[in-house]
């Protein structure tokens with residue numbers, strides 16, 4: 001926490017869409033009269049083919065759990081992102097694509113976007129894809145990824161994007177869970193001058209996915225690949241043959257739009273389901289108000305489309321608003337540590353949205369790579385994904401933004417679809433590290449562990465939301481029971497976020513991190529259960545327990561306690577094998593930092609592993625370990641403490 005504040009400048013507030021008084025007025029209306037408020041926003045941001053009957057119809061109760069926004073209304077997402085802009089901005093650049101190599105740039109106008117999307121939509125139709133069918137995307141950050149998302153929405157297919165850094169195993173389980181019939185991928189992806197063999201990975205995955213009859217392959221890297229006749233087709237061949245006309249499907253507001261897998265406390269990753277109308281309203285409205293986006297701005301979000309930030313804030317929000325959105329294929333350190341800032345100058349980026357982990361790693365490279373660029377075009381900066389530490393905030397503000405750009409620290413989740421708590425750039429005197437206040441329509445509460453609402457300020461507790469917002473998760477794909485149990489069972493009547501938060505004396509919110517068994521590694525969510533399951537696949541592992549610990553660069557690191565089989569002694573060789581097993585099962589983002597050989601794990605008498613104790617050992621807070629008397633074998637703790645690894 002930092003007690004410095006950075007006052008909003010009068011100049012910025014005067015030109016902003018929303019200033020302090022307007023926020024107060026709009027927020028009050030969004031809570032006191034949500035029907036009228038959201039009806040107004042829905043008409044302002046989205047074009048509907050048919051109006052709705054009810055703005056919102058909902059219940060968080062177990063027997064009747066449902067969230068419906070803009071009931072019975074009809075719309076189409078690709079129509080909103082493309083067609084309706086054609087008359088006024090057909091020649092305007094919709095996507096600025098910046099390749100891995102600085103020589104590779106492509107500008108795509110709204111008119112070209114329309115053609116590309118219609119053609120690909122027709123290819124999907126020819127391959128038998130119908131409204132409601134699921135299509136899996138396993139793609140590099142190339143324009144075709146956006147075309148594919150929009151082509152799905154055009155015909156009412158439901159996309160499920162799997163981040164290109166995930167392993168074949170992870171891809172396969174996601175394809176199977178959502179029963180996809182088509183996969184769209186590329187031969188290789190290019191990142192930092194290196195190639196990732198996406199198609200080869202997909203080939204491995206598809207061995208266990210009998211539901212997939214078509215694999216559409218974009219040529220990107222150009223290296224040779226294996227080919228399965230009948231199943232595999234080249235993207236460019238098929239698109240070249242397809243018609244450029246494709247009527248957008250009339251979708252119901254509550255028809256599924258996409259599935260995106262994310263990690264939770266228990267079990268395998270779950271398919272978070274988002275639907276059409278409410279999601280799009282929230283995406284567009286938050287993109288415009290949170291970033292103070294104005295017509296003509298160049299906007300850049302550095303996320304990957306494999307994550308929710310890429311869905312909402314590279315594609316759906318900006319394109320619904322007719323913006324120019326930058327899509328970057330590469331990484332911040334290639335060809336050198338100056339790349340982000342060079343791209344900002346090259347394309348005159350006005351709004352820049354990235355993750356604290358990227359800021360920290362660039363900060364570690366010093367100011368020189370930054371100072372050789374101008375960045376004078378920047379007006380608003382944003383962060384997302386994890387709490388930002390005050391040093392990184394200061395550096396972002398002073399060195400990157402030259403002290404003149406407000407920073408919006410946006411707290412939200414895959415499940416929330418769009419921003420939930422964030423400063424607005426024309427509204428707040430900023431407090432580094434604070435997500436400040438709820439977005440419109442969001443009604444947060446802090447609950448104690450018994451589920452009682454904690455009133456007054458300051459306060460701290462479990463962060464929950466007491467009513468639905470338009471972009472809210474509508475289900476866990478194929479598993480209604482898990483939907484209720486994951487989000488609504490812990491505190492009946494509330495959506496539970498899994499995060500803890502503090503409210504300061506002024507009523508501003510500070511997210512303190514996950515209170516469940518979800519880790520946040522470089523802004524990527526990983527469940528401890530998934531990592532433990534991967535470790536358990538190794539034949540020499542009897543048992544494993546995983547916790548997080550604070551890590552300077554990645555926010556959190558992975559600390560694994562592993563019990564080898566048959567009381568054997570662990571070796572460095574086995575450590576390396578285990579690290580490789582987890583990487584293979586989940587993907588390179590799941591990098592185990594520390595393995596401690598553990599002859600036993602602390603368990604309750606009923607056999608439940610007490611992670612609270614393991615967390616304390618990992619973070620070297622032995623003195624505040626709390627009561628260990630309920631353990632089946634208290635002595636295992638002494639052994640773990642004696643052999644803890646330095647973090």
Ligand code: WTA
Pocket residue numbers: 262307308309383384385386387388409410411412413414415435497498499511513514520523524525
């Ligand atoms: C964390 C990413 C602090 C939080 C959009 C949340 C944050 C999880 C912030 C969701 C922030 C996200 N400050 N923590 N500004 N933004 N988080 O689903 O723990 O990948 O629950 O969505 O990231 O991660 P997810």
